[in-house]
Amino acid sequence: MNAASPPVFWAWAMTWSESVVFPDDSALVDRVFHDNLPFALAAIAAAGGPALAQGPTGALPTAPRVESIWPEVWVSLPSGGPVPFSLSVRGPTGGILQRSLQTDSLARGTVRTWWRSDVTIDRARAVRVEGAGLEGELISIAGAEDADLGWTGWTRSGDALTGTYAWATTTDDTLTSPVVNLSGRTRIWLQFWTKHRGSTFTPEQHGLVQVSGDSFRKLVAI
Numbered sequence: 001m002n003a004a005s006p007p008v009f010w011a012w013a014m015t016w017s018e019s020v021v022f023p024d025d026s027a028l029v030d031r032v033f034h035d036n037l038p039f040a041l042a043a044i045a046a047a048g049g050p051a052l053a054q055g056p057t058g059a060l061p062t063a064p065r066v067e068s069i070w071p072e073v074w075v076s077l078p079s080g081g082p083v084p085f086s087l088s089v090r091g092p093t094g095g096i097l098q099r100s101l102q103t104d105s106l107a108r109g110t111v112r113t114w115w116r117s118d119v120t121i122d123r124a125r126a127v128r129v130e131g132a133g134l135e136g137e138l139i140s141i142a143g144a145e146d147a148d149l150g151w152t153g154w155t156r157s158g159d160a161l162t163g164t165y166a167w168a169t170t171t172d173d174t175l176t177s178p179v180v181n182l183s184g185r186t187r188i189w190l191q192f193w194t195k196h197r198g199s200t201f202t203p204e205q206h207g208l209v210q211v212s213g214d215s216f217r218k219l220v221a222i
Contacts (some may be wrong), residue, residue, distance in 0.1 A: 064078060075131060084129045087127055099122070120162055
């Protein structure tokens with residue numbers, strides 16, 4: 001990630017609502033054990049060199065990057081590296097504000113430190129991490145507010161992370177966004193906030209994100 005080619009983000013939110021279940025089922029416990037075994041084995045294998053360790057899915061540690069822009073900026077930087085001096089935030093009118101970045105003991109890892117800044121009231125649309133050479137830009141941001149048109153499939157809920165409303169469902173349903181023009185864009189990121197209630201032992205507790213580059217004629221899971 002560099003100043004010449006900042007990533008772009010598309011932010012939206014989805015919410016699950018389920019009844020609470022606490023199963024006493026040995027088969028479910030056995031499945032959870034085997035589901036988490038690859039992660040445990042990967043963690044053991046990474047003990048000697050976590051900075052270069054490969055995860056259970058084959059993924060490798062990412063380079064320093066902006067992980068979130070709104071409603072909170074999250075920046076992932078190497079532990080022990082230079083401390084970011086400040087955060088430049090561009091709002092919807094184009095004005096630039098300076099904000100600080102904070103971290104704490106829970107966000108300081110052996111390999112990575114996560115720095116955060118609450119920019120909800122700034123309505124951030126782009127950020128630059130001064131002293132780290134990182135940038136990010138939002139090209140579309142939408143949710144369940146009255147002005148957010150074109151969404152179909154779920155109902156509105158008042159249980160929102162920010163703003164007034166969020167999308168929610170209690171059934172096996174699909175939330176479809178309006179079309180977003182990404183012409184000429186590269187290094188695109190999708191960011192969303194999600195919440196669910198109920199037992200994570202049940203297979204129904206999952207969501208699938210799909211994208212289409214041809215106006216929904218073909219959908220690809222990501």
